[in-house]
Amino acid sequence: MKYKLVVLDIDGTLNNRLHAVSKQNLQAIEEARKEGVIVTLATGRSFGNMRHVVQRTKVNHPVVTNDGAFIVSPQTEEVFFEKRIPREATVGIIDLF
Numbered sequence: 001m002k003y004k005l006v007v008l009d010i011d012g013t014l015n016n017r018l019h020a021v022s023k024q025n026l027q028a029i030e031e032a033r034k035e036g037v038i039v040t041l042a043t044g045r046s047f048g049n050m051r052h053v054v055q056r057t058k059v060n061h062p063v064v065t066n067d068g069a070f071i072v073s074p075q076t077e078e079v080f081f082e083k084r085i086p087r088e089a090t091v092g093i094i095d096l097f
Contacts, residue, residue, distance in 0.1 A: 003037050007064070010043045010053050021056050029057055040064075047072045 008014045008029075016022045029039050041057070042064035043050050054063060054074045062071050062080055071081035 002035070003032075005038045005040070006032055007040055007042045008057075010041060010045065010050060014041070014053070014057075021053060026057065042068070047077065 011019075014021055014025055016025075032039050038061055039057070040059050040061040040063055041050065041053065044067045045065060047063070047065045047070065050063070050065065051074075059074055061074075063074055064071055069083050070079055072079055
């Protein structure tokens with residue numbers, strides 16, 4: 001079976017214990033691309049906090065950020081998808097405490 005898409009998590013998966021993307025992982029990403037596989041990222045981080053990983057891995061497909069609440073273009077930072085918790089719900093949650 002040939003994969004068409006690989007979506008990588010950053011923390012604890014792509015990053016090593018030094019919080020950096022290893023040369024080995026970068027090589028694996030490049031090999032996947034050579035095979036025609038689309039490689040992108042998904043993370044709990046905001047786009048601003050993952051920008052350096054996007055640059056290091058040369059990801060040019062939309063990335064999933066904020067635990068799935070946003071899908072963002074790494075080139076233009078255009079938001080393709082956004083799902084926020086409604087204000088009324090957040091007020092209700094705060095009232096519980």
